[in-house]
Amino acid sequence: MEAAPAVLAARNLRVGFRIPGGVMQAVDGVSFELRRGETLGLVGESGSGKTLTSLALLRLLESPPAELSADGIDFEGRDLLGLSEGAMADLRGAGLSMIFQEPMTSLNPLMTIGRQIDEPLVRHLGLSKRVARERTLDLLRRVGIAGPEMAVRQYPHQLSGGMRQRVMIAIALACRPSVLIADEPTTALDVTVQAQILALLRALQEEMGTAILLITHDLAVIAETAHRVAVMYAGRIVETGPVAALFEAPLHPYTEGLLRSIPRITRERGGDLPEIPGVVPAPGALPAGCAFAARCGFAVAECQELRPVLEPMGGGREVACWRPRHG
Amino acid sequence: MRLGVCGRFRRHPMAMFGFATVLVLCLAALFSPFIAPHDPLLLDTSRRFVAPLARAGFWLGTDELGRDTLSRLLYGGRISLTVGLVAMGTTVVTGAVIGLVAGYSGGIMDTVLMRFVDTMLCFPQIFLLLVIAAFVPPSLISIALIIGLTSWMEVSRIVRAEILHLKEQDFVLAARALGASRWRIMFRELLPNIAAPLLVAATLRVASAVLAESYISYLGYGVQPPLASWGNMLTNAQGYFDTVPWLAILPGAMITLTVMGFNFLGDGLRDALDPRLRMDN
Numbered sequence: 001m002e003a004a005p006a007v008l009a010a011r012n013l014r015v016g017f018r019i020p021g022g023v024m025q026a027v028d029g030v031s032f033e034l035r036r037g038e039t040l041g042l043v044g045e046s047g048s049g050k051t052l053t054s055l056a057l058l059r060l061l062e063s064p065p066a067e068l069s070a071d072g073i074d075f076e077g078r079d080l081l082g083l084s085e086g087a088m089a090d091l092r093g094a095g096l097s098m099i100f101q102e103p104m105t106s107l108n109p110l111m112t113i114g115r116q117i118d119e120p121l122v123r124h125l126g127l128s129k130r131v132a133r134e135r136t137l138d139l140l141r142r143v144g145i146a147g148p149e150m151a152v153r154q155y156p157h158q159l160s161g162g163m164r165q166r167v168m169i170a171i172a173l174a175c176r177p178s179v180l181i182a183d184e185p186t187t188a189l190d191v192t193v194q195a196q197i198l199a200l201l202r203a204l205q206e207e208m209g210t211a212i213l214l215i216t217h218d219l220a221v222i223a224e225t226a227h228r229v230a231v232m233y234a235g236r237i238v239e240t241g242p243v244a245a246l247f248e249a250p251l252h253p254y255t256e257g258l259l260r261s262i263p264r265i266t267r268e269r270g271g272d273l274p275e276i277p278g279v280v281p282a283p284g285a286l287p288a289g290c291a292f293a294a295r296c297g298f299a300v301a302e303c304q305e306l307r308p309v310l311e312p313m314g315g316g317r318e319v320a321c322w323r324p325r326h327g
Numbered sequence: 328m329r330l331g332v333c334g335r336f337r338r339h340p341m342a343m344f345g346f347a348t349v350l351v352l353c354l355a356a357l358f359s360p361f362i363a364p365h366d367p368l369l370l371d372t373s374r375r376f377v378a379p380l381a382r383a384g385f386w387l388g389t390d391e392l393g394r395d396t397l398s399r400l401l402y403g404g405r406i407s408l409t410v411g412l413v414a415m416g417t418t419v420v421t422g423a424v425i426g427l428v429a430g431y432s433g434g435i436m437d438t439v440l441m442r443f444v445d446t447m448l449c450f451p452q453i454f455l456l457l458v459i460a461a462f463v464p465p466s467l468i469s470i471a472l473i474i475g476l477t478s479w480m481e482v483s484r485i486v487r488a489e490i491l492h493l494k495e496q497d498f499v500l501a502a503r504a505l506g507a508s509r510w511r512i513m514f515r516e517l518l519p520n521i522a523a524p525l526l527v528a529a530t531l532r533v534a535s536a537v538l539a540e541s542y543i544s545y546l547g548y549g550v551q552p553p554l555a556s557w558g559n560m561l562t563n564a565q566g567y568f569d570t571v572p573w574l575a576i577l578p579g580a581m582i583t584l585t586v587m588g589f590n591f592l593g594d595g596l597r598d599a600l601d602p603r604l605r606m607d608n
Binding site (some may be wrong): 058091096108109111123171 | 496497498500501502503504505506507508517519520
């Protein structure tokens with residue numbers, strides 16, 4: 001796994017919004033690598049910049065108002081920032097695909113399921129309608145939809161949420177992309193369906209070698225699915241490392257707080273659920289030092305003044321903290 | 328859902344009245360060569376100003392040149408409805424394209440197009456119609472195009488408003504994430520989703536186009552004699568209004584009936600397609 005070359009690498013990705021009196025930096029220098037066959041989990045609270053990061057990778061942010069910059073977004077040896085809009089559109093859905101949080105609204109309500117899967121096949125692979133339809137039926141079978149011949153003639157409102165997310169996965173993987181960005185793919189689904197969808201993603205990943213960037217706020221989903229994890233806080237990655245090591249011994253106080261606040265059935269009854277005090281600072285009002293300092297129980301004077309950067313800690317782990325835990 | 332729309336439409340008496348009226352008028356216009364008892368252009372001074380029901384074979388009487396009024400109304404309806412439908416087509420296509428591009432592009436494109444719409448709306452339509460008609464040689468097609476090109480603004484505003492709401496939906500972002508081009512998103516993803524309001528607007532536009540055609544034909548810039556349209560039949564009739572009023576009343580009644588029919592149809596469609604009314608029924 002470690003030796004595989006990166007298929008997608010973001011270097012110092014930044015997304016800002018121009019506001020009166022300056023620029024609000026919503027994603028502030030995010031860097032990561034994604035290797036073939038690997039799942040990288042991107043965790044963070046609402047507003048931490050996870051979704052903006054994913055949209056920025058595909059260059060789907062409207063500009064203006066969003067301003068995207070980076071030292072590079074390398075995809076299979078090409079810098080996505082240098083591509084024309086047309087070349088970028090050719091890549092979307094073909095080499096780089098995305099699935100969204102809301103399967104209820106992410107499908108066109110007036111198009112049959114069959115046509116919605118055929119289209120990227122015709123558009124990107126130049127297949128004839130007939131060949132594309134055969135591929136579509138095969139894809140539907142592989143994402144576990146019983147009776148694909150019937151499903152291709154149905155409209156989205158005739159399918160359940162889980163079925164629709166399966167269809168979304170079929171569409172996203174139709175052209176066998178090397179990278180799949182999954183933005184909260186199971187958040188809108190109930191827990192049993194969630195487990196099925198995650199298992200399906202894992203199986204398809206093993207079969208196709210797809211690299212998956214899994215964006216979620218749900219640590220359980222990460223634990224179940226991801227190989228490595230990157231924790232985002234206020235637009236920056238604060239800690240990254242292999243899932244098992246990070247869950248076992250978190251280095252950043254924020255990660256530790258997140259893990260501690262998961263409700264557990266074994267927890268002593270009657271006690272309050274631990275929480276992280278305070279709220280995420282608003283992106284226009286970040287302190288000069290560590291963004292988490294105000295909520296951190298271990299902060300020292302240094303934390304208020306100097307912004308920590310990601311430092312390697314061994315074992316493929318990195319943390320941006322002046323006083324890492326367990327370190 | 329589709330059944331629901333039909334069901335609501337059928338339970339709407341005004342809508343059904345409008346639908347029946349429009350259907351009868353269209354069939355009459357379509358088959359006028361077979362239904363009309365006489366040649367609408369045939370002159371016969373021996374039978375001028377025959378009153379309706381006064382003579383067998385001329386049930387609605389004859390005009391100042393002895394032409395059969397019923398035949399002229401039928402053929403005139405053909406022309407008025409053709410102009411109405413072609414003008415509606417022009418209005419809807421122009422309005423939809425401009426509304427789509429403005430709404431989906433946003434920014435400068437939106438501002439420029441919408442200010443152009445505002446400018447067009449500053450002029451009364453009848454004034455625009457007459458100015459253009461004075462320069463363009465009148466023919467059925469040119470009249471229809473002139474009417475269409477002076478009345479698309481409302482449609483473009485409706486379409487833009489719908490698109491502004493629709494383009495924020497997840498499936499549009501999903502389509503972009505799959506590599507769909509701007510044009511593809513506008514015409515394949517968005518346009519079908521605004522079919523309902525567009526259909527309602529189109530129906531109502533037919534009514535106003537028929538009315539506009541009669542204005543300009545009445546004022547002499549539209550359909551030229553001897554070809555009959557309901558508008559220029561009114562023009563002919565005004566000289567004899569005190570003595571033979573039916574010559575004016577009959578084409579006037581046809582215009583009223585047509586406009587009413589299309590308006591009722593449009594209103595009925597709007598009510599039937601309105602999702603907010605779905606619960607009440």
